[in-house]
Amino acid sequence: MSDEGAALTYQACAGCGARWWFRRERCPTCGRAGPLDRASAGEGTVEAVTVVHRPPSDDWRPYAPYALVLVWLDEEFRAMGLADRGLAIGERVTARSAVRAGNRVPVFGRLGTSAPVIR
Amino acid sequence: MLPSPRDGTGRAIGATGASPVTYLAGSACTRFGDHGGQGTLDLMAEAADAALADAGIERGDVDGLLCGYSTTMPHIMLATVFAEHLGLRPRYCASLQLGGATGLLMAATAHLVVEGGGADRVLVVAGENRRSGQTRDASVQALAQAGHPEHEVVLGATIPAYYGLVASAYLDRFGATEADLAELAVLMRRHASTHPGAHFREAITVADVMASRPVAEPLKLLDCCPVSDGGAAAVLSREALNDHCLEVIGTGQAHTHQHLSAAPSLTEFGAGPSAQAALEQARVPVARVRYAGVYDSFTITLAILLEELGLASRGASGRLAAEGHFSAGGPVPLNTHGGLLSYGHCGVAGAMAHVAELHRQMTGRAGDRQVPGELDVGLLHGDGGVLSSHVTMVVAR
Numbered sequence: 001m002s003d004e005g006a007a008l009t010y011q012a013c014a015g016c017g018a019r020w021w022f023r024r025e026r027c028p029t030c031g032r033a034g035p036l037d038r039a040s041a042g043e044g045t046v047e048a049v050t051v052v053h054r055p056p057s058d059d060w061r062p063y064a065p066y067a068l069v070l071v072w073l074d075e076e077f078r079a080m081g082l083a084d085r086g087l088a089i090g091e092r093v094t095a096r097s098a099v100r101a102g103n104r105v106p107v108f109g110r111l112g113t114s115a116p117v118i119r
Numbered sequence: 120m121l122p123s124p125r126d127g128t129g130r131a132i133g134a135t136g137a138s139p140v141t142y143l144a145g146s147a148c149t150r151f152g153d154h155g156g157q158g159t160l161d162l163m164a165e166a167a168d169a170a171l172a173d174a175g176i177e178r179g180d181v182d183g184l185l186c187g188y189s190t191t192m193p194h195i196m197l198a199t200v201f202a203e204h205l206g207l208r209p210r211y212c213a214s215l216q217l218g219g220a221t222g223l224l225m226a227a228t229a230h231l232v233v234e235g236g237g238a239d240r241v242l243v244v245a246g247e248n249r250r251s252g253q254t255r256d257a258s259v260q261a262l263a264q265a266g267h268p269e270h271e272v273v274l275g276a277t278i279p280a281y282y283g284l285v286a287s288a289y290l291d292r293f294g295a296t297e298a299d300l301a302e303l304a305v306l307m308r309r310h311a312s313t314h315p316g317a318h319f320r321e322a323i324t325v326a327d328v329m330a331s332r333p334v335a336e337p338l339k340l341l342d343c344c345p346v347s348d349g350g351a352a353a354v355l356s357r358e359a360l361n362d363h364c365l366e367v368i369g370t371g372q373a374h375t376h377q378h379l380s381a382a383p384s385l386t387e388f389g390a391g392p393s394a395q396a397a398l399e400q401a402r403v404p405v406a407r408v409r410y411a412g413v414y415d416s417f418t419i420t421l422a423i424l425l426e427e428l429g430l431a432s433r434g435a436s437g438r439l440a441a442e443g444h445f446s447a448g449g450p451v452p453l454n455t456h457g458g459l460l461s462y463g464h465c466g467v468a469g470a471m472a473h474v475a476e477l478h479r480q481m482t483g484r485a486g487d488r489q490v491p492g493e494l495d496v497g498l499l500h501g502d503g504g505v506l507s508s509h510v511t512m513v514v515a516r
Contacts, residue, residue: 021380022270047385050283051336052275056259060275065333068274070284070385080271080284080380089291103273 145174151463162246183238187467218503246350283335299437311457318463347463371396412473
């Protein structure tokens with residue numbers, strides 16, 4: 001399947017300026033209604049990384065082992081995503097959109113490298 | 120009752136004056152492991168009857184009931200299902216859910232119910248055939264739902280994966296090693312080897328942990344608790360029902376997030392504020408704790424909690440475990456039944472086994488496992504989700 005499309009969106013509060021990943025009806029910090037929907041540039045820094053060897057279901061077995069990361073995006077919010085193998089905490093990464101186990105998800109790869117290898 | 124213990128300044132520890140007192144009067148946990156053929160209610164009933172016997176009361180004496188949940192028997196009213204099953208007619212009855220923190224939440228809530236006059240003898244009980252009652256995939260998937268359904272679970276994330284992420288940040292930030300974490304698994308197994316009810320009793324080494332197959336890096340199989348069948352229960356009461364009661368002297372909670380992606384920090388969670396609230400209420404410093412029962416779903420969970428509770432300095436819990444600090448003969452014996460990592464984990468009852476073991480040890484009734492010294496102040500801590508919800512309880516002999 002295609003690996004194209006906006007990889008990450010987030011929301012921002014026009015009142016207090018808070019930014020967050022999960023879609024909500026109101027700002028979780030100040031309660032203001034109508035948060036702004038924004039597209040992230042997808043670039044950030046790896047905060048945590050794991051490689052899953054024991055997948056939760058048959059859907060995920062073909063992909064295992066697969067890497068997951070927590071990334072602090074440059075727009076100042078955190079997201080979780082799949083990732084290319086071999087990333088380390090502190091590395092700069094960029095997100096692309098991909099379909100895994102039937103869902104469109106963000107996949108992070110090292111910033112500045114082309115032709116990401118996905119396993 | 121025995122005289123109240125004293126803190127470093129000579130003040131009496133615990134409730135004073137007219138404040139109502141809650142006692143941990145009875146407790147029990149079943150053998151953990153494989154109980155094929157027994158269901159949730161069977162395991163709950165076995166533990167409940169044993170805890171009532173330990174407290175010295177009958178089923179008919181129970182006027183309060185707190186239950187949790189069971190992934191093998193989902194029900195919107197588990198507490199009344201169990202009340203009917205056991206023939207109880209409580210005047211206070213509720214089911215509580217807070218993931219891994221549920222067991223301790225139930226005990227802490229029983230204290231509040233007694234204190235508030237809702238009931239005088241509260242039975243707190245949990246049990247689940249989590250190992251034999253469902254497939255391993257079903258268990259992994261049920262627990263993974265602690266994550267965000269649209270943003271985290273869809274990534275193939277699992278509970279070990281969330282904790283693997285946390286472990287990577289911990290090791291990076293505090294300079295500890297995977298071998299340090301392994302020391303905690305080795306310690307829990309050593310403790311379990313002395314308890315006939317433990318799920319896993321065969322000794323393991325740091326090398327064994329390091330060589331066990333990866334589950335969610337950096338966590339390996341022996342960094343993870345097993346999935347067990349079992350049950351556990353406790354009785355909390357307004358009156359000292361027997362001569363082996365402990366006094367609940369403080370409880371605290373902290374809830375900073377549900378989903379790891381939304382956590383305020385990846386290296387500092389809510390155990391510190393939760394413990395601080397409980398210790399302030401108890402009017403004891405953490406240095407006075409002589410026995411600890413701390414939630415240990417993974418080695419990383421235990422390391423983070425010990426350090427945030429103030430029982431170890433940052434990054435040092437594995438090294439302290441290796442040095443014997445948390446051993447049966449050490450300054451702060453920890454999870455002397457083997458904890459979730461080796462006694463086993465059957466859901467809500469998993470953390471309640473820590474309560475039962477603390478009760479045994481602090482009242483000098485642990486038999487061959489009895490640790491030496493005067494265990495006059497004990498601390499219990501549980502966490503649910505991904506270090507999301509925290510409950511602390513401080514007790515005194």
